[in-house]
Amino acid sequence: MSPDQADANPPRKLIAMANQIATFFASQPGGTQAEQVADHINDFWDPRMRARICAYAAADGAGLEPLVLAAIPSIRVPELQD
Amino acid sequence: MKDFIIPWDDTRDMGTPEKHGKPVTLIIDGVEVTVPEGTSVMRAAAEIGTQIPKLCATDSLDAFGSCRLCVVEIEGRRGTPASCTTPVHPGMVVHTQSDKVRKIRKGVMELYISDHPLDCLTCAANGDCELQDMAGAVGLRDVRYAAPEGGALANHFEARNTSGEANPEWLPKDDSNPYFSYDPSKCIVCNRCVRACEEVQGTFALTIEGRGFDSRVSPGAAGDDFLSSDCVSCGACVQACPTATLQEKSVIEMGTPDRSVITTCAYCGVGCSFKAEMQGDQLVRMTPWKHGKANRGHSCVKGRFAYGYATHPDRILSPMIRDSIDQPWREVGWEEALSFAATKMRGLQEKYGRRSVGVITSSRCTNEETYLVQKLARAVFLNNNTDTCARVCHSPTGYGLGQTYGTSAGTQDFDSIEASDVVLVIGANPTDGHPVFGSRLKKRLRQGAQLIVIDPRRIDLVKSPHVRAAHHLALRPGTNVAVVTALAHVIVTEGLCDESFIKERCDWDEFQQYAEFVADPRHSPEATEMLTGVPAAELRATARLYAKGGNGAIYYGLGVTEHSQGSTTVMGIANLAMLTGNMGRPGVGVNPLRGQNNVQGSCDMGSFPHELPGYRHVKLPEVRAIFEDAWGVEIDPEPGLRINNMLDAAVEGRFRGLYCQGEDILQSDPDTKHVAAGLAAMECVIVHDLFLNETANYAHVFLPGSSFLEKDGTFTNAERRINRVREVMAPKAGYADWEVTQLLANAMGADWHHTHPSQIMAEIAATTPSFAGVTYDLLDQKGSIQWPCNETHPEGTPMMHVDGFVRGKGRFMITEYVATDEKTGPRFPLLLTTGRILSQYNVGAQTRRTENVIWHDQDVLEIHPHDAEVRGIRDGDWIRLASRSGDTTLKALITDRVSPGVVYTTFHHPETQANVITTDYSDWATNCPEYKVTAVQVSPSNGPSDWQEAYSAQAEKSRRILPAAE
Known part of the structure; x- marks a missing residue:
């Protein structure tokens, strides 16, 4: 599979992973759950995975938990030279 | 006066165990000596260098007082008491030598020798026999007792008595154990083996059968031999035997060793210290080192005996390359292989980008080697694509304990168990997975500590000789968080918290x-009982015992971490210890039982894609600056790919090259088909290993690895203990693993110049605060060091969080139960959980290449009689095990160890490939795979599945090696 072909499909695993993270932080106290989700993803996901989930959220977003969607603007997508 | 500064023989046998009491002063042979109360006269004498003759006493066992060789005279006391069983008394005056005791000892020895063969010159213990030594020490010169002509008197050592008739007292050698033999004719019935089996190992496999002249050491029940008995082949009896009665077969074959080197076992996370006993560069035997602080002189069947893989003919000793995986391997020189690999990896980076390649560091290799492999990714590949097998085992421990306590490691040393009153074992099976710790735990339990087991399966600890768990919560797989939170609910709502500790x-x-969260009635045991399958009353009693039973210690394993809520359970466990104040002193704490020998070290060394050595995030500029200065490169501030992300990215065409050192991801990682697809999609897979493992079926470059016997370095065990690994033989393929990584880095343009692993440790110490004080000199001096070792803790840190948590205040985390997405249904109604067995180790690459296969030659599926009956499955039948991911076949073992609805297997054999069944669900925080819960169906079968046959065919084809060119 080429990366372009891969991009054509919804990132099934990333959606599931993001939703799992959101499910955990949804149970945590305080009003900053969306930031906590974004922080976790920023800390542990490779930038290309982050770019992928953000692109998917912008294009479709179906299947993403509302808390993931709320976290998307705080997920950093660095410009990658290579 | 006696000279007190004699050079101590470090391996001296002090006769009886060390005691800890108030000081008592006495006089032995005119010399004043002060020892702790409770010490034996024998040990007190040994303290001043006087060895009282002895046979049945040894310092690993309690005194027994049977041989009467150690008798002494004590002023003011009648008779000649045995010094091993006589405790010291203030002012006692002891004479270890006198005409009287000399005469008694000589008489005792004469009786022993009268029933012992005098074949010393051809005996396997020649030169290493305490009976021989004692005969010399007491001055035995002749033996007056002989069997009369005509055969009226028999002995135990001649097959025929003096009249030529078969001697009924003579028993043949028992060679059933592959590693040691039992020769009853040489036995002096000192009971040391029987006591070692009881006191040290805790298996109670041995006993003394008969009375008086008929007393014989006997394994198991009548008709048993060593192999068929309960014996677990730990070697404690062999270690304790003073004669050639229990003798390593390697010594029988090779003779006694002439030198020894202290090193560290390369199997599990206990990290036992061993003496590698050598003849030249040949290993004669491995014996547990009594000063090893993790094992205290004990061992298990793997570390003690299963080292034969290191010289197995399957070892690949020449580098090999091929352009594609359907070609056979071509043997080449090191230079060609390394330049082939370097060119390919550089080419991939040029074509697909910097982040298209990565490494997997090995938790089997040394700290120094692991450090270099992650450095290769960071300083040569210039990305953070580095991960290690901790991803698939204890990554949730790192995350969970990091969040709650501020450090990613266990809180105690193993000695701490000796002060525990209640031991809570969750999702771990120490007697199989961490056997030497298991033995130390059982010893404490026999002394009266209480045990709680939380495990879906009835592990051996639940009920074994002289050990019975107070509570066994046989929870439904996947409900750990619900159970742990319910325990907290009981502790909080019943007022069992240690409020002053929490405050x-x-x-x-x-x-x-x-507290508000857990107090909610939905977390009560009554509310969760239907979900978890744990009776509410049992759960309440468990919580009360842990909270109020004295020092409460938690030990947990992969049954906690390998779940989609693995990290949440770790946090829940951390919460329990904080709630009850079980932290910061001996006997308590939270202790992950780490799987591999150096999985703690591989995590410490920055193997994770988001962390530099010492658990510091790559996003932190001040941390990057340290390594940028040291390495002269710019470090990528973005986290890299984890193993499962690498494989996903490979399937998508974004990840093309992998350097995998000492790990077999194809067999050990979940969802084999997905792993195979990921590997097959890569253009350059470099496998650096001892054997052509399963992953190598998809490799393009094979670099031969070195065993732990062939290199210097350090391993860090589950107690954060840094132990030295010492080279006892030259690397068989020419290079130690750290040298190979360095050569590969240099072939890719790096300029590394390490000539010894101690220099790599110096670089680690210079860059990593928790290792700041670690040097090889200090390790040689202290034997081992527990990190953190720095200015504030110059000799290391046996116990963490003593006065405060590393992160400052301990942090309670909310632990909401979330059901896994892996659900049973009509097609897959059973839950599969997986685990390990004592004799085999993980993927079995090593243990399958030893005699250990005699105990476990295939993986079997444990299934409850009820589930078997409704499926028409009988014990030993071939069955098909299928999940949503795949299917395989193996034989059934019908047992009520597993509950109805739950099946269990091990994953040691590639023919079975249990991981073709497991799914790619993973822990929410760390992507640690959910090995422990897979919905499956079991049905009768005729033999291997199509997948198994296709897999074997591919493996066989892929392992072809072209004959070397002339």
């Missing part, structure tokens, strides 16, 4: 939020 050591506001 002093934890964040009070967070505690209150947490």
Whole structure:
């Protein structure tokens, strides 16, 4: 599979992973759950995975938990030279 | 006066165990000596260098007082008491030598020798026999007792008595154990083996059968031999035997060793210290080192005996390359292989980008080697694509304990178990997975500590000789968080918290939020009983015992971490210890039982894609600056790919090259088909290993690895203990693994110049605060060091969080139960959980290449009689095990160890490939795979599945090696 072909499909695993993270932080106290989700993803996901989930959220977003969607603007997508 | 500064023989046998009491002063042979109360006269004498003759006493066992060789005279006391069983008394005056005791000892020895063969010159213990030594020490010169002509008197050592008739007292050698033999004719019935089996190992496999002249050491029940008995082949009896009665077969074959080197076992996370006993560069035997602080002189069947893989003919000793995986391998020189690999990896980076390649560091290799492999990714590949097998085992421990306590490691040393009153074992099977710790735990339990087991399966600890768990919560797989939270519910709602500890050591506001959360009736045991399958009353009793039973210690394993809520369970466990104040002193704490020998070290060394060595995030500029200065490169501030992300990215065409050192991801990682697809999609897979493992079926470059016997370095065990690994033989393929990584880095343009692993440790110490004080000199001096070792703790840190948590205030985390997405249904109604067995180790690459296969030659599926009956499955039948991911076949073992609805297997054999069944669900925080819960169906079968046959065919084809060119 080429990366372009891969991009054509919804990132099934990333959606599931993001939703799992959101499910955990949804149970945590305080009003900053969306930031906590974004922080976790920023800390542990490779930038290309982050770019992928953000692109998917912008294009479709179906299947993403509302808390993931709320976290998307705080997920950093660095410009990658290579 | 006696000279007190004699050079101590470090391996001297002090006769009886060390005691800890108030000082008692006495006089032995005119010399004043002060020892702790409770010490034996024998040990007190040994303290001043006087060895009282002995046979049945040894310092690993309690005194027994049977041989009467150690008799002494004590002023003011009648007779000649045995010095091993006589405790010291203030002012006692002891004479270890006198005409009287000399005469008694000589008489005793004469009787022993009268029933012992005098074949010393051809005996396997020649030169290493305490009976021989004692005969010399007491001055035995002749033996007056002989069997009369005509055969009226028999002995135990001649097959025929003096009249030529078969001697009924003579028993043949028992060679059933592959590693040691039992020769009853040489036995002096000192009971040391029987006591070692009881006191040290705790298996109770041996006994003394008969009385008086008929007393014989006997394994198991009548008709048993060593192999068929309960014996677990730990070697404690062999270690304890003073004669050639229990003798390593390697010594029988090779003779006694002439030198020894202290090193560290390369199997599990206990990290036992061993003496590698050598003849030249040939290993004669491995014996547990009594000063090893993890094992205290004990061993298990793997470390003690299963080292034969290191010289197995399957070892690949020449580098090999091929352009594609359907070609056979071509043997080449090191230079060609390394330049082939370097060119390919550089080419991939040029074509697909910097982040298209990565490494997997090995938790089997040394700290120094692991450090270099992650450095290869960071300083040569210039990305953070580095991960290690901790991803698939204890990554949730790192995350969970990091969040709650501020450090990613166990809190205690193993000695701590000796002070525990209640031991809570969750999702771990120490007697199989961490056997030497298991033995130390059982010893404490026999002394009266209480045991709680939380495990879906009835592990051996639940009920074994002289050990019975107070509570066994056989929960439904996947409900750990619900159970742990319910325990907290009981502790909070029944007022069992240690409030003063919480107030002093934890964040009070967070505690209150947490207390409110767990107090909710939906977390009560009664509310969760239907979900978890754990009776509410049992759970309540468990919580009360842990909270109020004295020092409560938690030990947990992969049954906690390998779940989609693995990290949440770790946090829940951390919460329990904080709630009850079980932290910061001996006997308590939270202790992950780490799987591999150096999985703690591989995590410490920055193997994770988001962390530099010492658990510091790559996003932190001040941390990057340290390594940028040291390495002269710019470090990528973005986290890299984890193993499962690498494989996903490979399937998508974004990840093309992998350097995998000492790990077999194809067999050990979940969802084999997905792993195979990921590997097959890569253009350059470099496998650096001892054997052509399963992953190598998809490799393009094979670099031969070195065993732990062939290199210097360090391993860090589950107690954060840094132990030295010492080279006892030259690397068989020419290079130690750290040298190979360095050569590969240099072939890719790096300029590394390490000539010894101690230099790599110096670089680690210079860059990593928790290792700041670690040097090889200090390790040689202290034997081992537990990190952190720095200015404040110059000799290391046996116990963490003593006065405060590393992160400051302990942090209670909310632990909401979330059911896994892996659900049973009509097609897959059973839950599969997986685990390990004592004799085999993980993927079995090593243990399958030893005699250990005699105990476990295939993986079997444990299934409850009820589930078997409704499926028409009989014990030993071939069955098909299928999940949503795949299917395989193996034989059934019908047992009520597993509950109805739950099946269990091990994953040691590639023919079975249990991981073709497991799914790619993973822990929410760390992507640690959910090995422990897979919905499956079991049905009768005729033999291997199509997948198994296709897999074997591919493996066989892929392992072809072209004959070397002339």
